[in-house]
Amino acid sequence: MLRSIVEPAFAKDPPLKLSLSPTVVGGVVCVLGSLGVVAAILGLLRATLVVTGVGTWIVALLLLVRAVGAGVAAYGGYRMYQYDSGWKTRIIYGLFAYFVTEVLLLVTSPAGELIGIAITALTYYLVVVSGTTTAETSERPAS
Numbered sequence: 001m002l003r004s005i006v007e008p009a010f011a012k013d014p015p016l017k018l019s020l021s022p023t024v025v026g027g028v029v030c031v032l033g034s035l036g037v038v039a040a041i042l043g044l045l046r047a048t049l050v051v052t053g054v055g056t057w058i059v060a061l062l063l064l065v066r067a068v069g070a071g072v073a074a075y076g077g078y079r080m081y082q083y084d085s086g087w088k089t090r091i092i093y094g095l096f097a098y099f100v101t102e103v104l105l106l107v108t109s110p111a112g113e114l115i116g117i118a119i120t121a122l123t124y125y126l127v128v129v130s131g132t133t134t135a136e137t138s139e140r141p142a143s
Helices: 002-004 022-049 052-083 088-108 110-129 134-138
Strands: none
Touching: 002 088, 022 052, 022 088, 022 110, 052 088, 088 110
């Protein structure tokens, strides 16, 4: 199942063809992932310090998983920016963890989570469509 997430059927012939540099997409994913980590940590602090109750610990656990997923995606984006050939699976697994927690947290704040789901889906599409071969990612530009 995870292989179909990393290499979806639409990746070979995407409906919207974009010509994006892997370094640009990697930089964008790195920045968005870093913002996701900061937002998850702030949400975790808010959930544990301000709100009390049994459901708080479930939300706190989901926010912790969200922070880890965003961190993995940010690290994968950084490695993609540095021309690493194994960037794609790291980013997609991080985005998958982030997406799952977004869907599970949809109960707490629907409007905010829907925006996050849309941004995560768009980022996933950009990462999959901008996929390059290992030969292209291993070549660094001459400096």
